Amino acid sequence: MNSQKKDTKTAIFDIDKENDFPDWYTNIVRVAELADVRYGVKGFTPFPPWSTMSMNLMFDILEDALQRKDHLPMIFPTVIPEANLRKEAQHVAGFTPQVFWISEIGEGEKLEERLALRPTSETAIYPMYSLWVRSWRDLPMKRYQRVSVFRSEIKSTRPFLRGREFLWIESHNVYASHEEAKAQVMEDLEITQEVCTDNYGLPVMIFRRTQWDKFPGALNTYAADTLMPDGKVIQLPSTHDLGDNFAKAFDIKFLNKENETVHAWQTCYGPAISRIFGAMISIHGDNKGLRLPFKVAPYQVVIVPIFKGKDADAVLKYCLDIKKTLQNASFRVHLDKSEETPGWKYNYWEMKGVPIRIEAGPRDLKQNKIVLFRRDTMERETIDLKEMKKRVTALGKEIDENLHSMAAAKFEGLVVNAERLGEIDDALEKGKIARVPFCSIEMDGYPCAEDIEKNTRGEIRGIRIDIDDKPEGLCVVCGKVAEEVVYIARSY
Amino acid sequence: MNSQKKDTKTAIFDIDKENDFPDWYTNIVRVAELADVRYGVKGFTPFPPWSTMSMNLMFDILEDALQRKDHLPMIFPTVIPEANLRKEAQHVAGFTPQVFWISEIGEGEKLEERLALRPTSETAIYPMYSLWVRSWRDLPMKRYQRVSVFRSEIKSTRPFLRGREFLWIESHNVYASHEEAKAQVMEDLEITQEVCTDNYGLPVMIFRRTQWDKFPGALNTYAADTLMPDGKVIQLPSTHDLGDNFAKAFDIKFLNKENETVHAWQTCYGPAISRIFGAMISIHGDNKGLRLPFKVAPYQVVIVPIFKGKDADAVLKYCLDIKKTLQNASFRVHLDKSEETPGWKYNYWEMKGVPIRIEAGPRDLKQNKIVLFRRDTMERETIDLKEMKKRVTALGKEIDENLHSMAAAKFEGLVVNAERLGEIDDALEKGKIARVPFCSIEMDGYPCAEDIEKNTRGEIRGIRIDIDDKPEGLCVVCGKVAEEVVYIARSY
Numbered sequence: 001m002n003s004q005k006k007d008t009k010t011a012i013f014d015i016d017k018e019n020d021f022p023d024w025y026t027n028i029v030r031v032a033e034l035a036d037v038r039y040g041v042k043g044f045t046p047f048p049p050w051s052t053m054s055m056n057l058m059f060d061i062l063e064d065a066l067q068r069k070d071h072l073p074m075i076f077p078t079v080i081p082e083a084n085l086r087k088e089a090q091h092v093a094g095f096t097p098q099v100f101w102i103s104e105i106g107e108g109e110k111l112e113e114r115l116a117l118r119p120t121s122e123t124a125i126y127p128m129y130s131l132w133v134r135s136w137r138d139l140p141m142k143r144y145q146r147v148s149v150f151r152s153e154i155k156s157t158r159p160f161l162r163g164r165e166f167l168w169i170e171s172h173n174v175y176a177s178h179e180e181a182k183a184q185v186m187e188d189l190e191i192t193q194e195v196c197t198d199n200y201g202l203p204v205m206i207f208r209r210t211q212w213d214k215f216p217g218a219l220n221t222y223a224a225d226t227l228m229p230d231g232k233v234i235q236l237p238s239t240h241d242l243g244d245n246f247a248k249a250f251d252i253k254f255l256n257k258e259n260e261t262v263h264a265w266q267t268c269y270g271p272a273i274s275r276i277f278g279a280m281i282s283i284h285g286d287n288k289g290l291r292l293p294f295k296v297a298p299y300q301v302v303i304v305p306i307f308k309g310k311d312a313d314a315v316l317k318y319c320l321d322i323k324k325t326l327q328n329a330s331f332r333v334h335l336d337k338s339e340e341t342p343g344w345k346y347n348y349w350e351m352k353g354v355p356i357r358i359e360a361g362p363r364d365l366k367q368n369k370i371v372l373f374r375r376d377t378m379e380r381e382t383i384d385l386k387e388m389k390k391r392v393t394a395l396g397k398e399i400d401e402n403l404h405s406m407a408a409a410k411f412e413g414l415v416v417n418a419e420r421l422g423e424i425d426d427a428l429e430k431g432k433i434a435r436v437p438f439c440s441i442e443m444d445g446y447p448c449a450e451d452i453e454k455n456t457r458g459e460i461r462g463i464r465i466d467i468d469d470k471p472e473g474l475c476v477v478c479g480k481v482a483e484e485v486v487y488i489a490r491s492y
Numbered sequence: 493m494n495s496q497k498k499d500t501k502t503a504i505f506d507i508d509k510e511n512d513f514p515d516w517y518t519n520i521v522r523v524a525e526l527a528d529v530r531y532g533v534k535g536f537t538p539f540p541p542w543s544t545m546s547m548n549l550m551f552d553i554l555e556d557a558l559q560r561k562d563h564l565p566m567i568f569p570t571v572i573p574e575a576n577l578r579k580e581a582q583h584v585a586g587f588t589p590q591v592f593w594i595s596e597i598g599e600g601e602k603l604e605e606r607l608a609l610r611p612t613s614e615t616a617i618y619p620m621y622s623l624w625v626r627s628w629r630d631l632p633m634k635r636y637q638r639v640s641v642f643r644s645e646i647k648s649t650r651p652f653l654r655g656r657e658f659l660w661i662e663s664h665n666v667y668a669s670h671e672e673a674k675a676q677v678m679e680d681l682e683i684t685q686e687v688c689t690d691n692y693g694l695p696v697m698i699f700r701r702t703q704w705d706k707f708p709g710a711l712n713t714y715a716a717d718t719l720m721p722d723g724k725v726i727q728l729p730s731t732h733d734l735g736d737n738f739a740k741a742f743d744i745k746f747l748n749k750e751n752e753t754v755h756a757w758q759t760c761y762g763p764a765i766s767r768i769f770g771a772m773i774s775i776h777g778d779n780k781g782l783r784l785p786f787k788v789a790p791y792q793v794v795i796v797p798i799f800k801g802k803d804a805d806a807v808l809k810y811c812l813d814i815k816k817t818l819q820n821a822s823f824r825v826h827l828d829k830s831e832e833t834p835g836w837k838y839n840y841w842e843m844k845g846v847p848i849r850i851e852a853g854p855r856d857l858k859q860n861k862i863v864l865f866r867r868d869t870m871e872r873e874t875i876d877l878k879e880m881k882k883r884v885t886a887l888g889k890e891i892d893e894n895l896h897s898m899a900a901a902k903f904e905g906l907v908v909n910a911e912r913l914g915e916i917d918d919a920l921e922k923g924k925i926a927r928v929p930f931c932s933i934e935m936d937g938y939p940c941a942e943d944i945e946k947n948t949r950g951e952i953r954g955i956r957i958d959i960d961d962k963p964e965g966l967c968v969v970c971g972k973v974a975e976e977v978v979y980i981a982r983s984y
Contacts, residue, residue: 036620040573041607046620049564049635056565072541073548077657078570078609078640079592081532097598100571102609105644106589115533117570117594117609128528128538143541148570152597165569 012344013289013351021230025158025282032290032352034281035159043157043164050352051160051277053298055167058273058280059146061199061295062169065191071142071171076124078147079115084123088249094216095119098151100164117150122217122242122268125172126250133264135255136176140184144171144269160278161234161492171269174247176256181241181265185222188239188269189465192224195271196236200280201293201404202226203411204236207462207487210441212449215268219243225461225489226279227410231431233461234279234492237271281353284403290353291375293403294396299334301326301392302354304345306361318365322358322388329389350375355399356392376402415487421476424456424488433489434458437482439475445484448477458488504836505781505843513722517650517774524782524844526773527651535649535656542844543652543769545790547659550765550772551638553691553787554661557683563634563663568616570639571607576615580741586708587611590643592656609642614709614734614760617664618742625756627747628668632676636663636761652770653726653984663761666739668748673733673757677714680731680761681957684716687763688728692772693785693896694718695903696728699954699979702933704941707760711735717953717981718771719902723923725953726771726984729763773845776895782845783867785895786888791826793818793884794846796837798853810857814850814880821881842867847891848884868894907979913968916948916980925981926950929974931967937976940969950980 013031017024029035034051047055063073079102086092100117104110118124125143133141146169157163171188175181189206196202204224214221215238223238246252247263256262284291294300303322307315319335326333334354336345342359349357357373359380364370368385372392376399383391416427418434427434439445441463449460463469469485476482505523509516521527526543539547555565571594578584592609596602610616617635625633638661649655663680667673681698688694696716706713707730715730738744739755748754776783786792795814799807811827818825826846828837834851841849851863851872860877864884868891875883908919910926919926931937933955941952955961961977968974 036623038623039569039616039620040576041569041571044569044571046569046617047567048624049566052565052567052637055567073544074541075539075544075547075659077531077533077536077538078642079533079536079657084532099598100594100607101596102592102594104593104595104606106591114596115592124531125538128531131528131530132540145544150570165571167567 011288012347014287017229017285017287021228021282024229024285024287028281028285028289028351029159037159041164043153043162045159045163047274050298054292054296055273055277057296057298058200058277059167059169062191062195062271062273063144063146065195066144066169066171069142069187069191071144071173073145074143075145075147076118076121076128078118080118080121080124082114082116084127085116087123088217088246091122091217091246091249095151098153100150100152118147119151120149120268120270121145121147121170122172122246123250126246126252126266129172129174129264130251130253133174133252133254136257139174139176139254139264140180141174142171142184143173144169158278160274160281163274166272167274168270168272171267173267173269174252175265175267176254178243178265181243181267184267185220185239185241188237188267189222189224191269192237192239192271193466196224196226196276197404199293199295200276201400201407202236202276202280202283203404203408204466205233205411205461205464205487206466208441208465209238209462210445210449210460210486211443212446213460213462215240217242217245217249219245222465223462225491226283226407227414228279228282228492232491233433233489234275236276236279237269239269240267242266242268283407285353288347289351291403292353292355293400294355295400297353297355298332299349299354300331300396301333301356301358302345302349303333303335303358303360304342304349305335305337306342306359311362314365315360315362319358319360322360322370322385325388326392331392346373350378356395358388374399376406418488419473419476421452421455424452424458424476428456428458428488428490433461433487436476436486436488437471437473438484438486439478439480440483441486445475448475451477452488456488458490461487461489461491463487503780504839506779509721509777509779513720513774516721516777516779517653520773520777520781520843521651529651533656535645535654537651537655539766542790546784546788547765547769549788549790550692550769551659551661554683554687554763554765555636555638557687558636558661558663561634561679561683563636563665565637566635567637567639568610568613568620570610572610572613572616574606574608576619577608579615580709580738583614583709583738583741587643590645592642592644610639611643612641612762613637613639613662613664614738615742618738618744618758621664621666621756622743622745625666625744625746628749631666631668631746631756632672633666634663634676635665636661650770652766652773655766658764659766660762660764665759665761666744667757667759668746670735670757673735673759676759677712677731677733680729680759681714681716683761684729684731684763685958688716688718688768689896691785691787692768693892693899694728694768694772694775695896695900696958697725697903697953697956697979698958700933700957701730701954702937702941702952702978703935704938705952705954707732709734709737709741711737714957715954717983718775718899719906720771720774720984724982724984725925726767728768728771729761731761732759734758734760775899777845780839781843783895784845784847785892786847787892789845789847790824791841791846792823792888793825793848793850794837794841795825795827795850795852796834796841797827797829798834798851803854806857807852807854811850811852814852814862814877817880818884823884838865842870848887850880866891868898910980911965911968913944913947916944916950916968920948920950920980920982925953925979928968928978928980929963929965930976930978931970931972932975933978937967940967943969944980948980950982953979953981953983955979
């Protein structure tokens with residue numbers, strides 16, 4: 001019916017994602033212009049508009065979720081005095097090996113005290129919280145900032161997934177009691193689930209991490225993991241119950257209702273949007289390129305006019321009207337008026353992952369119809385123009401649900417019980433996650449964990465807190481009665 | 493009529509702005525919790541929520557204006573390799589004295605090449621533009637980023653007005669011809685005028701800067717100045733015609749329609765939002781504190797419930813309904829349910845600069861009325877509840893227009909003609925700007941400028957391009973025929 005059927009469609013992108021994911025990833029980042037690895041500084045990559053616009057939408061969704069829970073935005077300096085960084089012993093041990101240091105200004109002026117580029121902002125923010133928090137009336141204090149952080153990763157870097165500068169939100173909260181702080185951690189995990197699952201389409205498992213794998217200085221770390229196409233898991237947002245450790249190190253005290261001066265309780269939460277973006281494109285993409293969720297696609301709809309010679313003006317006008325109608329309904333829409341052929345445009349915007357394409361030619365115009373193409377299933381439908389807004393709205397939802405379902409389906413049958421050490425690697429070998437009885441995720445279980453990480457290709461992700469897991473049997477390493485059920489996976 | 497009349501109103505803030513502006517500024521920044529100077533690193537201040545939320549709104553307005561002109565967002569690394577910074581001779585001379593250098597990582601690892609914290613991003617972005625721009629089809633390339641920049645100011649620092657880290661947007665554009673680049677500069681100035689005047693309420697004069705006061709590496713710099721309460725002018729956004737200087741230094745070439753490889757033409761534009769925020773609060777504020785424009789106020793409306801004992805529930809419910817009605821109409825609204833007295837709340841939110849206050853007590857409830865208070869004029873009116881949305885919308889506009897008019901009125905009679913050197917300081921002494929015949933703002937006028945800056949307290953801001961100025965008479969210094977009319981002012 002449409003003239004585009006006659007176009008020669010030469011694929012702009014065609015890489016077997018399931019069988020060669022590293023190659024797929026490297027190339028889609030380049031071809032879709034998501035990041036440019038030629039910047040010349042290891043781990044630092046410019047993000048051109050396509051990824052920036054999508055990450056901005058991801059940030060907006062997360063900030064909106066935080067603000068609905070009364071978290072307010074703030075902005076702290078990028079630099080942290082060295083003395084601050086050294087105030088919490090575990091924290092300094094955890095982060096200083098990765099710190100970028102500023103020690104000179106201009107033409108050779110040495111700084112009296114070195115400044116760290118923030119690797120995370122506890123040590124920037126908490127000295128000020130010590131001044132800002134005075135009374136129970138100031139609590140809870142729920143604040144966040146949206147900034148870059150800097151860590152000198154020693155492992156090999158990959159755009160979005162592991163960089164030396166990444167984009168995140170860090171939320172820092174102060175409470176009058178440990179109970180309230182723990183409730184904040186649960187709220188963070190709910191936000192994580194809501195945002196990652198309902199908006200970015202990423203299914204997650206939620207873990208309490210082991211004591212040897214927690215945030216430096218925290219009592220406990222909780223994190224959401226999702227599954228990458230290569231069978232490895234990747235950490236999405238993590239949230240930390242800091243107890244009163246940092247309050248003691250940074251002197252954050254308040255006058256409680258009983259008129260006593262006591263230490264406050266804290267949490268922090270750090271969703272790394274650039275990393276989640278990397279996971280999101282990996283999980284949803286297919287051999288033809290990106291498949292972006294409707295909610296975070298820079299363009300939700302691309303319009304491709306189809307015409308030859310004399311029809312040009314009429315078709316373009318028809319397409320412009322379509323664009324205006326959709327824009328007025330607050331859709332993000334792009335009309336591709338370039339000189340390329342329709343077939344080239346189809347390929348290009350499919351590679352770029354635009355969820356919905358509208359095709360319109362002279363016959364569509366005459367009949368007041370349009371063709372809708374959905375990127376997730378590559379299916380076409382012809383509809384009446386007057387149905388457009390309603391159908392685009394519905395289709396956007398369908399696409400997002402479908403992307404999430406396809407990703408969630410990968411979780412099915414993923415977890416395999418392993419009761420002996422040898423069974424763990426068997427499971428990992430098959431791209432599975434091993435569910436294993438284990439002595440303890442407190443520090444006394446550490447020798448067993450070392451054994452596992454030495455003898456298998458996996459690492460312990462912690463205990464699930466999103467499902468009810470009852471430990472049974474004996475620790476897979478030491479043979480003591482298992483107190484926990486842990487999950488072992490290969491990971492990023 | 494309202495019970496609040498009986499409240500004792502003790503001023504939370506009361507400083508004579510016109511007579512002691514430095515004191516006013518220092519204190520409003522502290523009392524309104526806009527920035528905290530106790531961070532411990534010169535020129536770096538945390539921005540708590542009130543200023544952050546307002547600056548975020550200012551950013552949104554500016555980004556929206558840029559995007560409507562087809563500028564797309566991108567994000568470049570914060571760090572720049574030293575070799576990049578050294579590629580354009582004037583640029584390196586202009587910026588390296590102010591650069592923060594990263595030369596070490598972690599526990600003593602030295603970097604092979606030092607990294608600069610971006611003082612501005614030409615030298616980060618243009619090496620990539622050299623790779624991204626290949627053909628006339630890639631042009632124009634209109635991109636911007638919203639980031640922090642870092643400059644080691646030697647002058648004394650003040651929050652927002654002069655910091656070592658400031659928040660800005662930098663737009664970097666590439667064109668096929670110098671004409672198009674020059675048109676971009678004019679577009680930037682239109683955006684400046686639209687955003688600063690219509691949205692932030694700041695009247696501006698627009699100048700072409702002198703050749704000795706332009707952006708390092710540019711052909712010409714254009715900038716908007718506004719007037720601070722102490723009679724000094726301050727630069728708001730500036731935009732630069734880079735010619736093909738940077739294209740030559742960074743090898744940005746393209747194949748033109750005639751199939752020749754030629755250098756591209758560039759512009760860059762840098763509105764420093766944190767600085768504009770500092771100017772905005774200074775200009776609009778009064779002795780009682782901030783007066784924020786409706787368009788950029790974190791809360792546009794604050795609701796203060798007025799009740800005693802038994803009326804509490806009914807009044808609070810009335811106020812909650814008011815809040816919901818306004819929120820559903822997309823106003824930013826806050827209901828102050830704290831235990832403070834109404835009088836205290838009035839003072840507090842007046843100091844914070846919330847444009848509109850709604851007061852509602854038992855009698856208002858019974859009559860289905862509310863009291864509207866406007867911060868700019870401190871006037872009250874009583875209206876029917878059903879008129880609320882319409883009246884708040886209209887009042888918001890009135891307030892913004894009034895703030896702008898009051899600021900613009902300060903421009904009247906501000907410019908004074910001076911034809912001899914002695915008259916310049918006479919004018920500046922009276923808080924005026926001197927309008928002066930001058931030989932030339934090209935480099936050959938520099939000796940005269942030095943003379944002026946040595947013998948007066950002012951500096952040459954350049955020639956006005958927003959009005960028609962005809963040079964007459966002789967240069968105020970050298971006595972040659974004046975080719976220009978320049979404006980001399982004390983400045984930040």
